[in-house]
Amino acid sequence: MKSPTLQTVVIAIVFTIIAYIVTFVVAVNSVTIASLVFISAFLAPLFTGNASVNTLSSTSTSSASKATASDEEVRTLYVGNLPYRANETSVRELFAEYGSVHSVRLMKDKHTGKRRGFGFVEMAATDLDKAIVALNDTEFQQRTLKVREAKERPERPEESTQD
Template sequence: MKVGFIQCTIISAVFAIAGYLLFSSANLNTHVPLTVSASLLLGGILTPWLASLLNTSSAKVSSTNSDNVANAITATLYVGNLPYRANEAAVKDYFASFTEVQSVRLMKDRKTGKRKGYGFIEVMTDDIDAVIAKTNDSLFQERTLKVRPAKDKVEHE
């Protein structure tokens, strides 16, 4: 969790109130504006230090939780011989049992809107070859899938 503007404002207000109470109870015979200014100065000095302290400690926690994700890479797979009745949710559910699925795009004919029987799946994995080995020639809704690494899209001039 990153400490944002609202959290810093709340922290600053707490320091300002604490500073005001501290300076007013010390019987320093100061005027109210001087007491408020001193407490705001105290809050302004301590708030950035506390916010940076909170941000660095939360960054350490989140970095340890995301070590597995940092090792994984995003790869796009071509999936052919899909059943025409298959939808994105069904394909995503099937591939989710093998790897973490980011997105699914099934190709449709522009004129008819019917599915073409192939698509592209974006996955997060550190071993794309293992995912291909598990899913290529596997049976999905009574069809044998053909799974390959997707080729880069060629720009037509």
């Protein structure tokens, strides 16, 4: 979730002040005030131009079709044979030398929480080939990286529950 801009905060405060004034001047019931405050939370981004900002992140969306604010195409790289001690920051710094990095996800075992030795890096599509050529089969923290464009994850059939 992105932090609100100063303009968004100011507009939310203005709506709150209006609700406060309406409470004491007009003496309306508390349901009306709660409604005004609730509505102001949705109206503030409309006035600041941030209405399209999603507050929930989705991990199931295809990163190949995502676009940043500058309409830059983002694509995903698979990075294999990562050292288990590598973290998102070190991987981001490594790939940032070759282009604009949008996100880094290092996969962990869901039961133990330990890293699995691979991950995904989202980069600007224009920088993808440069990063692949520069980093594939190179050593990083004493491991030889395998870097290639990520394949689209196939849809898994729904698991049926058996009683």
